[in-house]
Amino acid sequence: xxxxxxxxxxxxxxxxxxxxxxxxxxxxxxxxxxxxxxxxxxxxxxxxxxxxxxxxxxxxxxxxxxxxxxxxxxxxxxxxxxxxxxxxxxxxxxxxxxxxxxxxxxxxxxxxxxxxxxxxxxxxxxxxxxxxxxxxxxxxxxxxxxxxxxxxxxxxxxxxxxxxxxxxxxxxxxxxxxxxxxxxxxxxxxxxxxxxxxxxxxxxxxxxxxxxxxxxxxxxxxxxxxxxxxxxxxxxxxxxxxxxxxxxxxxxxxxxxxxxxxxxxxxxxxxxxxxxx
Amino acid sequence: xxxxxxxxxxxxxxxxxxxxxxxxxxxxxxxxxxxxxxxxxxxxxxxxxxxxxxxxxxxxxxxxxxxxxxxxxxxxxxxxxxxxxxxxxxxxxxxxxxxxxxxxxxxxxxxxxxxxxxxxxxxxxxxxxxxxxxxxxxxxxxxxxxxxxxxxxxxxxxxxxxxxxxxxxxxxxxxxxxxxxxxxxxxxxxxxxxxxxxxxxxxxxxxxxxxxxxxxxxxxxxxxxxxxxxxxxxxxxxxxxxxxxxxxxxxxxxxxxxxxxxxxxxxxxxxxxxxxxxxxxxxxxxxxxxxxxxxxxxxxxxxxxxxxxxxxxxxxxxxxxxxxxx
Numbered sequence: 001x002x003x004x005x006x007x008x009x010x011x012x013x014x015x016x017x018x019x020x021x022x023x024x025x026x027x028x029x030x031x032x033x034x035x036x037x038x039x040x041x042x043x044x045x046x047x048x049x050x051x052x053x054x055x056x057x058x059x060x061x062x063x064x065x066x067x068x069x070x071x072x073x074x075x076x077x078x079x080x081x082x083x084x085x086x087x088x089x090x091x092x093x094x095x096x097x098x099x100x101x102x103x104x105x106x107x108x109x110x111x112x113x114x115x116x117x118x119x120x121x122x123x124x125x126x127x128x129x130x131x132x133x134x135x136x137x138x139x140x141x142x143x144x145x146x147x148x149x150x151x152x153x154x155x156x157x158x159x160x161x162x163x164x165x166x167x168x169x170x171x172x173x174x175x176x177x178x179x180x181x182x183x184x185x186x187x188x189x190x191x192x193x194x195x196x197x198x199x200x201x202x203x204x205x206x207x208x209x210x211x212x213x214x215x216x217x218x219x220x221x222x223x224x225x226x227x228x229x230x231x232x233x234x235x236x237x238x239x240x241x242x243x244x245x246x247x248x249x250x251x252x253x254x255x256x257x258x259x260x261x262x263x264x265x266x267x268x269x270x271x272x273x274x275x276x277x
Numbered sequence: 278x279x280x281x282x283x284x285x286x287x288x289x290x291x292x293x294x295x296x297x298x299x300x301x302x303x304x305x306x307x308x309x310x311x312x313x314x315x316x317x318x319x320x321x322x323x324x325x326x327x328x329x330x331x332x333x334x335x336x337x338x339x340x341x342x343x344x345x346x347x348x349x350x351x352x353x354x355x356x357x358x359x360x361x362x363x364x365x366x367x368x369x370x371x372x373x374x375x376x377x378x379x380x381x382x383x384x385x386x387x388x389x390x391x392x393x394x395x396x397x398x399x400x401x402x403x404x405x406x407x408x409x410x411x412x413x414x415x416x417x418x419x420x421x422x423x424x425x426x427x428x429x430x431x432x433x434x435x436x437x438x439x440x441x442x443x444x445x446x447x448x449x450x451x452x453x454x455x456x457x458x459x460x461x462x463x464x465x466x467x468x469x470x471x472x473x474x475x476x477x478x479x480x481x482x483x484x485x486x487x488x489x490x491x492x493x494x495x496x497x498x499x500x501x502x503x504x505x506x507x508x509x510x511x512x513x514x515x516x517x518x519x520x521x522x523x524x525x526x527x528x529x530x531x532x533x534x535x536x537x538x539x540x541x542x543x544x545x546x547x548x549x550x551x552x553x554x555x556x557x558x559x560x561x562x563x564x565x566x567x568x569x570x571x572x573x574x575x576x577x578x579x580x581x582x583x584x585x586x587x588x589x590x591x592x593x594x595x596x597x598x599x600x601x602x603x
Contacts, residue, residue, distance in 0.1 A: 005404075005554040008392075009507075010406060010596065013401050013404060013406065014406070016401065017398075017401055017402075017412045020398065020412075020416065021412050021415040021416065023475070024415055024416065024418055024419060024475070025415055025418070026504045027430050027431065027434060028418070028422065028428070029428075030284035030434070030441070031426075031430045043439055045442060046440075046441040047445070048445075053450070068376070078486055088324070089324040089325040089328060090325060092320075093321060093322050093324070095321050095327070096318060096321030097322070099321075100318050100321075101411060102318065112325070112326070112329060114333075114334075115329065115333050116532075117532055117581075117584050117585065117588060118333065118337060118581065118584075119535075119538060119540075119557060119580070119581075119584075121536075121538050121557045121560065121561050121577065122337065122340055122577040122578075122580065122581055123333065123336035123337055123340060124341060124561075125335075125336075125339070125340055125350075125570055125573065125574055125577075126335035126336040126338075126339025126340045126342075126574075127332070127339070127566050128335070129353075130339065130340065131331075132484075134409075141468065142542070143333075145328065145332055146332050148328040148332065149328045149329050149331065149332030149333040151325045151328065151329055152329070155325060156292055160485075161523035162302075162556060170310055179317070180317045180321070181317075181320075184321075189582060199551075203508070205420070205421060207427075208423070209422075209423030209424065211423075211425050211539070211554065212538070212539070216565075227423055227425050230425060230426065230429070231429075231543065234429050234432075234543075235489055239439070241433060241438065241439075244433070245430070246432060248426045248429055250428050251423060251425070252422040252426045253420050253421060255423070256421060256422060259417075259418075259421040
């Protein structure tokens with residue numbers, strides 16, 4: 001814009017943005033620094049910064065009394081495997097929808113998008129029975145196959161991207177004798193890296209943070225994911241706020257780190273991939 | 278000054294040019310690309326379809342089926358078909374009505390404010406003032422950290438006796454504003470709505486930003502040359518160009534608000550005394566805590582039906598209007 005900006009207006013904008021940003025950051029910051037205080041200190045001097053870094057809360061979580069390490073392992077395995085699986089099935093299907101013409105294609109595509117409207121609570125009752133019948137309860141596989149059913153978003157984003165690839169590229173390859181698999185792996189996938197990053201990052205966040213499925217599908221405490229463990233912890237921990245906040249900080253730290261590392265990709269990908277046709 | 282004189286080439290502009298210059302050879306090659314044997318199509322489309330059908334559609338149909346039964350969730354032999362009895366019971370259930378009312382209130386207020394907040398913050402961030410990137414990342418942060426985490430942290434902060442909020446108010450002399458917060462049936466729902474807006478606007482802000490950065494600059498530059506003020510430019514140039522995204526964000530935020538579960542479940546579990554009960558939590562509670570699987574499923578089917586209605590209504594009324602302007 002080539003317009004001169006009124007400095008008072010700019011100041012106002014900064015004030016508004018700062019207030020909003022602070023209201024978001026403050027609770028998170030409080031959560032993090034409170035995990036380094038003893039339970040008593042958190043309750044009595046709620047706002048003070050810790051005088052020394054008390055690591056007892058974290059020790060409790062990881063030692064024999066706590067299951068945090070197990071929960072972290074479960075979360076990592078389930079989330080990573082599910083995300084890899086989702087990228088595979090979504091990109092394959094997206095290529096299929098973007099490339100092939102067949103009768104009923106758009107209707108079929110809309111059918112695959114129904115998943116965007118369905119809340120997971122609506123599926124959980126019947127889903128539990130179904131996974132139980134398949135003997136996949138209380139196991140990684142039960143959760144992973146369930147998450148693999150949530151490909152609607154990935155298919156939407158990736159089909160959108162594949163459709164934007166100039167047809168001349170793929171046609172040239174096909175005329176040169178390449179089959180679809182080769183076009184897919186050698187041309188489409190490499191080009192789709194930003195969109196795939198979006199799908200990876202968003203699905204990672206959702207699955208890592210999901211608590212409903214692991215809550216219902218597991219019964220043993222050592223099969224919990226971090227999200228469920230933290231939730232169960234809340235009902236048991238009572239006034240042990242220091243320990244609770246430490247658990248919450250760990251649960252938040254992983255997606256936070258992933259976000260900070262992939263920030264540029266994340267934001268760019270969300271912005272590009274989210275424009276729906 | 279860099280006047281590009283036009284928009285970036287898009288797929289649509291390729292298509293317009295391409296259609297006119299298309300040759301027979303190109304048409305042939307297009308057919309080649311679009312063709313694929315049955316095997317190829319199956320290979321690409323099957324994996325996703327199988328998992329989707331098995332683990333999303335089947336449970337969905339299962340829930341709908343269960344809503345017509347009186348099942349308690351225990352032994353599978355005890356499933357009895359009871360027709361629409363559950364649905365008729367819904368009409369007489371005062372908590373269902375409360376949950377329905379709460380859900381509507383939640384959806385209307387949350388969707389409106391989330392869309393507004395996302396739009397306003399997107400416009401502010403789009404001004405590209407120094408540090409805008411930092412602000413943008415902070416605004417997106419709640420979507421990154423789980424709802425469970427944020428929900429629990431806020432429950433602690435809002436705790437009437439132990440929490441820092443009341444302590445803070447007391448300390449700065451605003452003691453009279455202390456409250457039971459989430460324990461107060463009158464304001465709990467609105468606190469939850471506020472949190473939902475706070476948590477949710479970031480992603481929609483990014484949606485708006487993505488369209489804002491792609492807008493052609495020539496219109497705004499013409500407006501500046503013609504002497505329009507910032508507000509006039511906003512009202513007559515920017516906002517009309519955003520109308521299709523506004524439409525999409527409205528739909529998405531309505532659907533998201535209809536689906537709200539985690540925030541309520543984690544922070545109040547529908548309480549106090551159903552003051553914050555919404556359809557999803559009531560259905561869940563009935564099915565899992567009260568062993569009324571059939572009844573709970575009926576509640577959830579009602580929720581699904583509303584979501585479907587909203588989407589269809591949007592497609593009929595709003596989409597044509599927004600697409601005309603995009």
